[in-house]
Amino acid sequence: MVIGPNGTGKNLDEFVKHGAKRGQIEIELAADPERHDSNPVITTKTDKGDTGNASEYLINGKKANKKRVQELAQSFSIQVDNLCQFLPQDKVVEFAALSPVELLSSTQRAAAPQQMSDWYEQLKEWRK
Incomplete structure (x- = not known):
């Protein structure tokens, strides 16, 4: 897009x-x-x-x-593929349909340094 x-x-x-x-x-x-x-x-x-x-x-x-x-x-x-960074009007529906987990992940990618996403993935692994 x-x-x-x-x-x-x-x-x-x-x-x-x-x-x-x-x-x-x-x-x-x-x-x-x-x-x-x-x-x-x-x-x-x-x-x-x-x-x-x-x-x-x-x-x-x-x-x-x-x-x-x-x-x-x-x-x-x-991140041109992240809906939280670039939200053209026709993508609003897709953004609104994100699950809470997907929304958190996209928001972290848009607003936080890469290290935050790495920590989040590590926490998910530890939970398993």
Whole structure:
């Protein structure tokens, strides 16, 4: 799920302006100087073609795959797959349907450092 200029969409190409063949998104992440030398810049270029859509990912101007971009985002505690962090209108129903355990887990992932989720998983193991 991506959030496009008109709300939400299922494909990255929905960011491309109507009538255009190509779109580009660039995001600079504010880095903690203790963990990163500089602010990384993520660029996504999307071609909207007749035979399908193609996306190209870059980190600081160098080609990267989608997995590497996701890993970088995760290192900044950005979780694009977590409904607690990104709640487009059409996901409200899905969010409301989460069980209390799923809600706790999603909230921890959104609001707490990774260590909190690790501790929670460890507590669940100890209980078994």
